[in-house]
Amino acid sequence: GGKIILAEGVKLHRDTVIQTAQSGSVRIGSMTDIQLRCHFSAFKGSICIGSGVMIAPNCSFFPYDHAIDPEMPIRKQSLVSKGDIIVEDDVWIGTGVIVMAGVTIGRGAVIGAGAVVTVDVPENAIAVGMPAVVKGYRQ
Numbered sequence: 001g002g003k004i005i006l007a008e009g010v011k012l013h014r015d016t017v018i019q020t021a022q023s024g025s026v027r028i029g030s031m032t033d034i035q036l037r038c039h040f041s042a043f044k045g046s047i048c049i050g051s052g053v054m055i056a057p058n059c060s061f062f063p064y065d066h067a068i069d070p071e072m073p074i075r076k077q078s079l080v081s082k083g084d085i086i087v088e089d090d091v092w093i094g095t096g097v098i099v100m101a102g103v104t105i106g107r108g109a110v111i112g113a114g115a116v117v118t119v120d121v122p123e124n125a126i127a128v129g130m131p132a133v134v135k136g137y138r139q
Contacts, residue, residue, distance in 0.1 A: 002026075002042060007051070010034070019043065022079070024063065029053065029089065045081035045101055050089035056113070059093055061085050063101045088123070108138055 002020035006012075007030040015037045018026050024042030028034070029051035036057040040047050045063030049055075063085045067077040083102030087093070091105050094113035105111065105121045112128030121127045124138040 002046070007032075013038075013057075017041075035059075044079040046084040047087075048084065049087045050091065050107070052089055053087055053091045053093070055093045056095040056097070058096045059098070061099045065101060110138065 002023065002025035004018055004020060004025070005027045007028060009031040010028050011033045013034060013036045016034055018040045019042065020026060021043040024044055025046045026040050026042050028049045031051055032049055032053040034055045038055055038058065039060040041062050043064055047061050047063055064079045064081040067080050069077060081101050085099050085101065086104040088105060088107040090108045093111045094115070096114045097111050097117065099117045103117050103120060105117065106123035106125065108124040109121045110126045111117060111121065111132060114130070115128050115132040116130040117127065117132045121132065121134065125134045126136045126138065127134050
């Protein structure tokens with residue numbers, strides 16, 4: 001698999017899974033706290049988590065998807081990536097959030113519990129919902 005890099009002071013709580021393969025990698029910045037049962041699956045595409053990030057339990061990060069060619073059985077579809085996942089510094093990600101390929105979550109953003117993040121979230125934004133939409137900004 002690819003590289004996994006954990007900076008100083010990273011806290012990984014129990015049952016957190018970090019997987020890499022093919023061209024994927026995971027990098028987690030200093031003083032980031034990742035709670036129970038989070039899943040980082042970088043089989044194709046990479047995941048870069050900044051410093052001072054708080055990730056609540058049961059969050060998942062997938063920088064890839066499966067192809068869905070109707071002429072081929074689902075089990076034989078290849079992995080495709082729309083780009084890496086980037087979570088900048090000082091972000092708070094609530095319980096049960098799913099972050100998909102090609103997304104950047106800007107510095108200081110807050111992602112509400114249960115959100116599915118499919119597009120970029122600006123700096124200091126507060127985003128909630130499925131799919132996640134910006135509802136306001138930290139002030």
